[in-house]
Amino acid sequence: MNGKQKRYPNIATISDAKTQIQAIKNGGYATDSKYVDKLWSIVTRYNLTQYDTGHVEKITSAVTKPTTTTKK
Secondary structure: OOEEEEEOOOOOOOOOOHHHHHHHHHOOOOOOOHHHHHHHHHHOOOHHHHHHHOOOHHHHHHHOOOOOOOOO
């Protein structure tokens, strides 16, 4: 919240990741003028949009569980 107003009022309705990043910057989260470009380069470098399914269950199942090793 920013006072009585929501800082990012429509963020959940934006389906484009880069537009969401811009909305976050516009809401006052970042002051770096290159914030959007810097964050977007990370998103594209690691193909993070592959997780943009809108379903927490699918994202959770994509996370690998730690494996245990046994010593011989």
